[in-house]
Amino acid sequence: MTSLADWLAGQSVDPKLASTVASMAAASVEIAGVLRQAAIKGQVVLASGTNVQGEQQKALDVISNDIVLKHLRENAAVSILISEELEEAVHLSNDGKYIIATDPLDGSSNLDVNVTVGTIFSVLDAGKGMLQPGSAQLAAAYTAYGPATNLVLTFGTSVAVFTLDDVGVFQLTDDEVEVPPATSEFAINTARERFWDEATTTYVRENVVGESGRAGKRYNMRWVGSMVADVHRILMRGGIFLYPLDSETVTKGGRLRLLYEANPMAMLIETAGGRSTTGKQGILDVVPTAIHQRVPVILGSAEEVQRVEQLYSTSG
Ligand code: AHM
Numbered sequence: 001m002t003s004l005a006d007w008l009a010g011q012s013v014d015p016k017l018a019s020t021v022a023s024m025a026a027a028s029v030e031i032a033g034v035l036r037q038a039a040i041k042g043q044v045v046l047a048s049g050t051n052v053q054g055e056q057q058k059a060l061d062v063i064s065n066d067i068v069l070k071h072l073r074e075n076a077a078v079s080i081l082i083s084e085e086l087e088e089a090v091h092l093s094n095d096g097k098y099i100i101a102t103d104p105l106d107g108s109s110n111l112d113v114n115v116t117v118g119t120i121f122s123v124l125d126a127g128k129g130m131l132q133p134g135s136a137q138l139a140a141a142y143t144a145y146g147p148a149t150n151l152v153l154t155f156g157t158s159v160a161v162f163t164l165d166d167v168g169v170f171q172l173t174d175d176e177v178e179v180p181p182a183t184s185e186f187a188i189n190t191a192r193e194r195f196w197d198e199a200t201t202t203y204v205r206e207n208v209v210g211e212s213g214r215a216g217k218r219y220n221m222r223w224v225g226s227m228v229a230d231v232h233r234i235l236m237r238g239g240i241f242l243y244p245l246d247s248e249t250v251t252k253g254g255r256l257r258l259l260y261e262a263n264p265m266a267m268l269i270e271t272a273g274g275r276s277t278t279g280k281q282g283i284l285d286v287v288p289t290a291i292h293q294r295v296p297v298i299l300g301s302a303e304e305v306q307r308v309e310q311l312y313s314t315s316g
Pocket residue numbers: 055084103105106107108109189225226227228
């Protein structure tokens with residue numbers, strides 16, 4: 001077995017970048033432990049506040065954010081933390097070289113039903129400022145807290161999966177994830193159909209027609225409602241995830257956040273051979289104007305994403 005520490009030591013990246021990733025991994029190990037015990041300790045409850053986006057925070061959102069902050073404060077390589085749970089970026093170390101942008105506990109609306117949730121993060125060069133496009137990410141990862149705890153990590157050349165063992169060490173279990181180019185599964189919140197644009201409506205209708213439709217095959221719909229779980233399934237066996245711009249989210253720019261949800265997931269999917277788009281441009285090409293900016297997200301198996309891109313290019 002190869003532990004995360006041994007694997008990181010073998011990567012040709014700045015050791016401080018590796019240590020930044022290791023700090024986030026250590027935070028994930030602690031969050032996994034908290035999640036296992038949360039119901040027993042009465043922590044599956046709402047927190048008193050709302051986050052910057054006006055969303056009700058869960059106690060575990062706040063606890064997870066505090067755990068990340070604690071681990072990053074102990075690492076002088078980290079200059080700035082951008083978190084979904086914090087309105088302002090936190091300046092950590094004056095000498096730090098890296099920015100972490102994170103959603104410490106994504107999918108937390110699923111906590112009371114014991115469905116997979118996750119920590120998503122992106123690593124950026126602090127010398128280039130906070131508002132960098134996803135193409136500038138130095139590393140991207142998520143930890144999925146499911147039946148197993150998986151850390152899925154890329155520095156941009158390959159995607160590796162680590163599984164947490166019973167003594168709290170991440171062990172390498174897959175060193176070259178590839179997203180199959182074709183798929184017969186799509187993931188979208190179909191309860192939002194009345195808000196969809198023409199491209200999304202056409203794409204989903206083509207799929208649900210089955211064998212007589214465009215692709216001549218039957219599709220299944222899979223939607224956990226927890227992005228980490230949905231993206232993890234797509235990385236492992238293919239599929240497409242859509243949270244498009246719709247008539248309800250249009251004023252906000254979308255549902256999901258660019259810096260700590262869309263960008264890291266897009267980097268992982270693209271490094272594994274998939275594609276990502278907002279419908280109009282590659283997610284990784286979007287230049288942010290604000291740290292909590294939202295963006296439409298379509299990503300997954302290349303052939304399916306290309307079909308959606310084609311529909312957007314013709315629907316104006
Ligand atoms: P969160 O960051 O507040 O947890 O929201 C993000 C989640 C994603 O995990 C998921 O894909 C999406 O929101 C679900 O949205 P919906 O409420 O439309 O099902």
